[in-house]
Amino acid sequence: xxxxQVQFRQAGKRYYFxxxxxxxxxxxYVVVETIRGVELGKVVGKLVEVDEKSLQNExxxxxxxxxxNDISENEYNKGLEQEVLLATKIAIKKxxxxxxxxxxxxxxDRDRLVIYFESEGxxxxxxxVKDLSESFKTRIELRQVGSRDGAKFIGGIGxxxxxxxxxxxxxxxxxxxxxxxxNQNLSLNPQKISGNCGKLLCCIKFENxxxxxLRENMPDVGDRVQTKEGKATVISIxxxxxxxxxxxxxxxxxxxxxxxxxxxR
Numbered sequence: 001x002x003x004x005q006v007q008f009r010q011a012g013k014r015y016y017f018x019x020x021x022x023x024x025x026x027x028x029y030v031v032v033e034t035i036r037g038v039e040l041g042k043v044v045g046k047l048v049e050v051d052e053k054s055l056q057n058e059x060x061x062x063x064x065x066x067x068x069n070d071i072s073e074n075e076y077n078k079g080l081e082q083e084v085l086l087a088t089k090i091a092i093k094k095x096x097x098x099x100x101x102x103x104x105x106x107x108x109d110r111d112r113l114v115i116y117f118e119s120e121g122x123x124x125x126x127x128x129v130k131d132l133s134e135s136f137k138t139r140i141e142l143r144q145v146g147s148r149d150g151a152k153f154i155g156g157i158g159x160x161x162x163x164x165x166x167x168x169x170x171x172x173x174x175x176x177x178x179x180x181x182x183n184q185n186l187s188l189n190p191q192k193i194s195g196n197c198g199k200l201l202c203c204i205k206f207e208n209x210x211x212x213x214l215r216e217n218m219p220d221v222g223d224r225v226q227t228k229e230g231k232a233t234v235i236s237i238x239x240x241x242x243x244x245x246x247x248x249x250x251x252x253x254x255x256x257x258x259x260x261x262x263x264x265r
Contacts, residue, residue, distance in 0.1 A: 006041035013171045018061040029066035037107035040074045077106040091131050102153040112139045118150040151197035176200040180208040226263040
C-alpha cells in the first residue's frame with residue numbers, strides 16, 4: 001500500500017499514515033490521530049510503497065489536510081508551551097527534583113500536554129504531575145529521554161562548527177561503536193569523538209560504510225608489500241587518500257598510493 005511519511009518536529013522520526021484520497025505533496029501539513037491524540041504534522045517526501053504484512057501497527061488514516069485555523073492553533077500552542085516551560089521549571093524547583101527540563105508539546109486540541117525531561121536516574125514525579133494538572137487543566141504526560149534525544153531537543157553547534165546533525169536531518173538514532181572510530185583511524189580521545197550529548201558522534205556511523213569500502217583493498221599496518229623500489233613494511237595508512245607510509249628494507253621511508261603497489265602480502 002502507498003503511505004505518507006509524516007513528521008511532527010524538525011528532523012523528527014517519520015511515521016506512516018494512510019493518505020486516503022487526499023493530495024498530500026511534500027511539505028503539506030496534515031491533521032492526524034496518534035497515540036497521544038490529534039496532532040498537526042508535515043508530510044515529508046513522496047508517498048512510499050510498504051508491505052502491510054511487515055508492519056507491526058495498523059496504519060491510521062490522515063484525518064484532513066490542515067486548515068488555516070489548524071495552523072493558527074498550532075502556533076498558539078507553541079506560545080503556550082513556552083509558558084508551560086517556565087511554570088514547570090518553578091514546579092520542579094519547588095518539588096526539589098533532579099531533572100533537566102527539555103521541551104513541552106501540546107496536542108493540537110490541547111487535550112494532552114507532553115513534557116520531556118532528562119535525568120541520570122529514576123524520578124518520582126507524581127506530585128509534579130498533580131501540580132501541573134491543576135495548573136493547566138489537561139492530561140499531563142512526563143516523558144524521560146536519553147542524552148542523545150536531550151541534545152536533539154536543545155540543539156547547538158557540533159565540534160565540526162556546524163549545527164548538530166540530530167537537529168537538522170537525523171530522524172532516528174543508529175548505534176555507533178568504538179570499532180567504527182577505529183575503522184576510520186580517528187583519535188580515541190573521548191573529547192574528540194563525542195558529541196554534545198556525551199555519546200559517540202553520529203557522523204561516525206554514517207561515514208563508516210565509505211571507510212569500510214575504501215579500507216577493503218588496503219594492507220594493514222605491519223604488512224609487507226612489494227613496490228617498484230623494493231619490499232617495504234606499512235607503518236601507517238590514509239584511507240581517504242588511499243595512500244600509505246612505508247619503511248623500506250634499506251632503512252629509508254616513503255609514501256605511496258595503493259594503486260602503485262605491485263603486491264601486498
